[in-house]
Amino acid sequence: MRFSKSFVKTLRTAPKDETARGAQFLSRAGYVHKELAGIYDYLPLGLRVLENIKTIIREELDRIGCQEVLMSSLQNPEPWQKTDRWDIKKMDIWFKTALAAGGELGLAPTHEEPMTKMMQTYISSYKDLPVYVYQFQTKFRNELRAKSGIMRTREFLMKDLYSFATNEAEHEQFYHAAEQAYKRIYDRLGIGNDTFQTFASGGVFAKYSHEFQTLTDIGEDTIYYNADKSVVLNEEVLNDEVLAELGVKREELASAKAAEVGNIFTLKTKYSEPLGLVFNDQDGQRKTVLMGCYGIGVSRVMGVIAEKFCDDRGLVWPEQIAPYKYYLIGIGEEGSKQAEALYQGHEDQILYDDRNLRPGEKFADAELMGIPYRVVISDKTLADGKAEIVNRATGASELVDLQNIL
Amino acid sequence: MRFSKSFVKTLRTAPKDETARGAQFLSRAGYVHKELAGIYDYLPLGLRVLENIKTIIREELDRIGCQEVLMSSLQNPEPWQKTDRWDIKKMDIWFKTALAAGGELGLAPTHEEPMTKMMQTYISSYKDLPVYVYQFQTKFRNELRAKSGIMRTREFLMKDLYSFATNEAEHEQFYHAAEQAYKRIYDRLGIGNDTFQTFASGGVFAKYSHEFQTLTDIGEDTIYYNADKSVVLNEEVLNDEVLAELGVKREELASAKAAEVGNIFTLKTKYSEPLGLVFNDQDGQRKTVLMGCYGIGVSRVMGVIAEKFCDDRGLVWPEQIAPYKYYLIGIGEEGSKQAEALYQGHEDQILYDDRNLRPGEKFADAELMGIPYRVVISDKTLADGKAEIVNRATGASELVDLQNIL
Numbered sequence: 001m002r003f004s005k006s007f008v009k010t011l012r013t014a015p016k017d018e019t020a021r022g023a024q025f026l027s028r029a030g031y032v033h034k035e036l037a038g039i040y041d042y043l044p045l046g047l048r049v050l051e052n053i054k055t056i057i058r059e060e061l062d063r064i065g066c067q068e069v070l071m072s073s074l075q076n077p078e079p080w081q082k083t084d085r086w087d088i089k090k091m092d093i094w095f096k097t098a099l100a101a102g103g104e105l106g107l108a109p110t111h112e113e114p115m116t117k118m119m120q121t122y123i124s125s126y127k128d129l130p131v132y133v134y135q136f137q138t139k140f141r142n143e144l145r146a147k148s149g150i151m152r153t154r155e156f157l158m159k160d161l162y163s164f165a166t167n168e169a170e171h172e173q174f175y176h177a178a179e180q181a182y183k184r185i186y187d188r189l190g191i192g193n194d195t196f197q198t199f200a201s202g203g204v205f206a207k208y209s210h211e212f213q214t215l216t217d218i219g220e221d222t223i224y225y226n227a228d229k230s231v232v233l234n235e236e237v238l239n240d241e242v243l244a245e246l247g248v249k250r251e252e253l254a255s256a257k258a259a260e261v262g263n264i265f266t267l268k269t270k271y272s273e274p275l276g277l278v279f280n281d282q283d284g285q286r287k288t289v290l291m292g293c294y295g296i297g298v299s300r301v302m303g304v305i306a307e308k309f310c311d312d313r314g315l316v317w318p319e320q321i322a323p324y325k326y327y328l329i330g331i332g333e334e335g336s337k338q339a340e341a342l343y344q345g346h347e348d349q350i351l352y353d354d355r356n357l358r359p360g361e362k363f364a365d366a367e368l369m370g371i372p373y374r375v376v377i378s379d380k381t382l383a384d385g386k387a388e389i390v391n392r393a394t395g396a397s398e399l400v401d402l403q404n405i406l
Numbered sequence: 407m408r409f410s411k412s413f414v415k416t417l418r419t420a421p422k423d424e425t426a427r428g429a430q431f432l433s434r435a436g437y438v439h440k441e442l443a444g445i446y447d448y449l450p451l452g453l454r455v456l457e458n459i460k461t462i463i464r465e466e467l468d469r470i471g472c473q474e475v476l477m478s479s480l481q482n483p484e485p486w487q488k489t490d491r492w493d494i495k496k497m498d499i500w501f502k503t504a505l506a507a508g509g510e511l512g513l514a515p516t517h518e519e520p521m522t523k524m525m526q527t528y529i530s531s532y533k534d535l536p537v538y539v540y541q542f543q544t545k546f547r548n549e550l551r552a553k554s555g556i557m558r559t560r561e562f563l564m565k566d567l568y569s570f571a572t573n574e575a576e577h578e579q580f581y582h583a584a585e586q587a588y589k590r591i592y593d594r595l596g597i598g599n600d601t602f603q604t605f606a607s608g609g610v611f612a613k614y615s616h617e618f619q620t621l622t623d624i625g626e627d628t629i630y631y632n633a634d635k636s637v638v639l640n641e642e643v644l645n646d647e648v649l650a651e652l653g654v655k656r657e658e659l660a661s662a663k664a665a666e667v668g669n670i671f672t673l674k675t676k677y678s679e680p681l682g683l684v685f686n687d688q689d690g691q692r693k694t695v696l697m698g699c700y701g702i703g704v705s706r707v708m709g710v711i712a713e714k715f716c717d718d719r720g721l722v723w724p725e726q727i728a729p730y731k732y733y734l735i736g737i738g739e740e741g742s743k744q745a746e747a748l749y750q751g752h753e754d755q756i757l758y759d760d761r762n763l764r765p766g767e768k769f770a771d772a773e774l775m776g777i778p779y780r781v782v783i784s785d786k787t788l789a790d791g792k793a794e795i796v797n798r799a800t801g802a803s804e805l806v807d808l809q810n811i812l
Contacts, residue, residue: 007473007528007537033524035478037507041524042476050476067413070448070456072441073479073544074501074561095480097501097513099560100548101443107503107513118439118447122413131413138479138544142506154505155480 001044001324002343003353006030008043010365020218022307023149025315029369031306031323038146038154045369046302048323050157053298054136056188056320057159060181064174066132066161071114073138075106079113082274093141107140112293115162116271123289126166126281130174134161136298148218151259151303161294164272166281171266171290178264178294182212185296186261190318191305195261198223199242200234202266208237212262216308219259226252259304267291309393315370316393324351326406327371329362331378338377338387338402346406350375367392375405407450407730408749409759412436414449416771426624428713429555431721435775437712437729444552444560451775452708454729456563459704460542462594462726463565466587470580472538472567477520479544481512485519488680499547513546518699521568522677529695532572532687536580540567542704554624557665557709567700570678572687577696581672584700588618588668591702596724597711601667604629605648606640608672614643618668622714625665632658665710673697715799721776722799730757732812733777735768737784744783744793744808752812756781773798781811 014024015034026032031046042050058068074097080086086106088094095107108114115133123129139158146153161178165171179197186195194215202208211234213223225232231248243250271277272289281287302321309316319325328350330339336354343352351371353362359376366374374390381388386399420430421440432438437452448456464474480503486492492512494500501513514520521539529535545564552559567584571577585603592601600621608614617640619629631638637654649656677683678695687693708727715722725731734756736745742760749758757777759768765782772780780796787794792805 005471005473007525007534007539009528009534011527033527035480035520036482039478039480039482041478041520044473044475047474047476065411067411067450068453069450070453072445072447072561074441074445074546076442076445092506095503095511097503100498100550105442105501114441114447119413121417121439122415128413128415133413140480144506155478 001347001351003351004355006044008045010368018149020148020151020307022218022303022310022315023151025310025368025370026149026303026306029315029365031315032150038143038152040150040153040155040299042299045323049302049317049321050298052321052323053189053301054159057136057185057296057298060185060188061132061134061159061161064132064177064181066134069133069135071108071111071118071135071137073108073140075108075114077104077106079117079275080106083113083271084274085113093143095140095142108137109139109141110158110295111135111137111160112162112267112271112291113275116275116277116291119164119289120275120277123164123277123279125279129279129289130163130165130170132161132163132174134159134294148220148307149303150299151218151307152220153299156300157298159296159298163292163294164277165290165292166279166287167290171292175264175266175292178292179210182262182264182294182296186212186214188320189301189305190320191261191308194308196223196225196229196232196258198232198234198258199237199246200263201236209263209265211260213258214261214304214308215256216259216304217257218307219257219304221258221260222255223258224253224255226254259300259307261301261304262294262296264294265292267293310370313364314368317370317372319372322370322372324349324371325373326350327366327369327374328352329359329366329374329376330354331359331376334382335376335378338382339375342375342377342387342402342405349406377402407753407757409757410761412450414451416774424555426554426557426713428624428709428716428721429557431716431774431776432555432709432712435721435771437721438556444549444558446556446559446561446705448705451729455708455723455727456704458727458729459595459707460565463591463702463704464542466591466594467538467540467565467567470538470583470587472540475539475541477514477517477524477541477543479514479546481514481520483510483512485523485681486512489519489677490680491519499549501546501548514543515545515547516564516701517541517543517566518568518673518677518697519681522681522683522697525570525695526681526683529570529683529685531685535685535695536569536571536576538567538569538580540565540700554626554713555709556705557624557713558626559705562706563704565702565704569698569700570683571696571698572685572693574696577672577698581670581698584670584698585616588670588700588702592618592620592667594726595707595711596726597667597714600714602629602631602635602638602664604638604640604664605643605652606669607642615669615671617666619664620667620710620714621662622665622710623663624713625663625710627664627666628661629664630659630661632660665706665713667707667710668700668702670700671698673699716776719770720774723776723778725778728776728778730755730777731779732756733772733775733780734758735765735772735780735782736760737765737782740788741782741784744788748781748783748793748808748811755812783808 330336736742
């Protein structure tokens with residue numbers, strides 16, 4: 001991208017009510033634009049980050065045999081009434097709306113009900129199972145309070161995956177494959193070392209669910225873990241019974257602030273039973289399909305990463321999800337000429353700051369925007385036929401031959 | 407894709423109220439799943455078609471310097487009140503909803519207002535102009551009647567592009583570039599020969615707008631055209647004044663049914679004036695930005711193409727947007743072995759029907775699903791070291807060396 005052509009500019013100030021540091025940088029650096037509390041637009045660089053995150057998730061889910069769809073946001077009340085989640089007293093985050101032709105619709109806060117209902121069309125025999133279906137779709141949640149920028153919003157992009165199995169063993173096998181896929185996803189997103197699979201409350205149908213929690217001071221949750229982090233608990237399940245079961249003592253656990261970046265649930269027949277998702281098994285019996293669900297908030301993950309890695313000067317994107325790998329600056333006539341030459345043919349990797357500004361302003365924007373490598377070509381570096389590369393995360397600087405730079 | 411792994415199956419019947427032939431095939435062939443009238447889910451093959459259409463549009467818009475964003479669906483009433491489009495009497499297709507924290511929100515049926523308002527943050531000088539910003543985003547329209555499958559729905563995917571210019575000449579230059587980009591898009595979508603740029607009503611601010619209309623019997627519009635199709639009019643502007651201005655006589659015009667697949671509008675200051683989108687010009691004067699908007703209904707285009715090209719046996723996708731290029735069938739032991747070998751490494755191009763079904767059923771599904779080329783490898787074709795390729799659109803059959811088949 002050629003910066004001079006970008007309609008987006010970096011800003012000196014963030015929206016007044018944006019208190020989290022990463023959220024302020026996301027606005028100032030031109031990744032997002034705030035419409036209202038909890039409602040954001042994604043600008044070109046922000047959209048690139050979202051797409052990079054989606055690509056990593058998609059590759060890992062496709063690898064374990066998942067199939068991608070796109071379900072509607074507008075929701076028919078009927079399946080939600082059957083599972084008793086239509087009433088606002090049962091689920092208080094509904095946005096509802098009226099159909100001009102008569103009747104009420106909802107805006108999907110999640111998709112268990114329509115997904116379970118849709119699968120009736122395609123599942124009738126054990127031969128149709130197991131299957132795993134996911135989507136990237138906007139979710140709408142009527143939160144009383146929205147906070148921390150894009151970490152907790154009223155409209156957000158989510159990856160939601162649903163599994164359908166004939167029996168417990170088949171379900172467990174995929175549940176485990178999903179756990180492994182999630183770990184690969186967080187590794188590739190650059191937060192693997194600080195993200196832990198955490199025991200959390202399982203609700204009515206399963207003893208535990210699992211959350212994936214990323215250490216960050218701005219996190220809303222507190223997690224508890226033992227020395228080798230082989231046992232990690234959410235505060236909500238920190239009680240004597242659970243501790244005994246997991247074989248740890250309370251005094252062996254340390255605590256830390258963390259943000260949830262994903263969760264996986266064993267649903268058993270919670271949705272398939274009321275919605276009648278059944279199949280004929282090998283033994284001729286009609287049985288209810290066993291389900292699991294597996295979520296990752298895509299825009300939330302982007303927000304968590306923005307908060308976790310930022311410093312006083314701006315964002316610090318992990319390389320795999322950064323909108324561009326290099327931020328290129330040419331100084332002086334020959335430096336600019338060489339920068340221009342380097343940019344040609346690498347438009348997709350380089351954010352080329354060709355604006356008519358002083359180098360100091362470009363350096364500041366490079367840091368604010370958090371592009372992993374700043375490349376500067378100047379008369380000084382060219383004297384040795386080199387360019388300077390500075391690593392945004394470590395600050396390490398290196399002179400590299402112009403030929404081998406990328 | 408390996409058909410045996412697909413959770414989607416072809417169906418013998420379409421939803422009862424689905425009357426259009428292409429819409430019936432889209433359901434039966436497993437491209438879409440109907441939630442309610444005018445509300446659809448996209449299944450894996452349908453999502454691939456949508457993504458193929460998006461890729462073509464994105465490439466052509468990026469080529470003329472447009473920048474992609476993603477704006478929110480939830481709408482703040484304020485900018486819509488300023489342009490007098492919030493009131494349901496002024497715009498009757500709103501879905502509205504209540505915010506738990508207090509206040510009303512809308513679901514965006516289009517995005518002129520938030521886009522214009524957002525650009526205030528980034529436009530202050532003539533140096534910031536011109537710019538062109540687009541998105542692919544779901545639109546919500548509370549239509550009294552939804553019809554023709556995914557052609558006219560309550561929730562649909564749209565590409566909407568907005569241009570911002572300092573003066574008429576600058577606006578016209580981009581408007582013309584957009585016309586040319588649209589023509590390239592329809593060519594690449596496979597409907598270029600039957601799609602015409604059509605004079606339509608311009609509303610209050612411009613004499614004409616332009617629609618792009620594709621000939622199809624299921625179209626909702628009637629267009630009028632002269633012998634060489636250099637003049638094409640929508641029925642709504644077929645009056646003496648317009649005919650005189652365009653230099654054609656009514657008796658020189660033939661008519662045909664057509665479906666709108668895009669439109670482009672000169673907006674002048676219709677939105678920028680009430681929303682205060684101004685800039686400082688070179689002469690030091692504060693002026694109002696001139697705007698244009700340019701829409702293509704992505705899911706609608708998919709629906710139009712499905713209707714236009716289907717025959718008695720099913721869909722007939724143009725090659726560039728088909729979910730897969732080849733539908734592969736192996737017959738007999740050696741045929742299946744060779745088919746399996748051909749499939750390896752070409753998973754993204756081939757829908758491989760490896761199901762345990764009779765060849766006749768596979769042939770029928772290949773036609774129903776409208777994959778451009780059916781490739782059959784059997785003992786018979788292998789006798790000469792060949793495979794049979796049948797073109798779905800023309801029915802032409804050819805025997806091709808197994809080595810050079812793809």
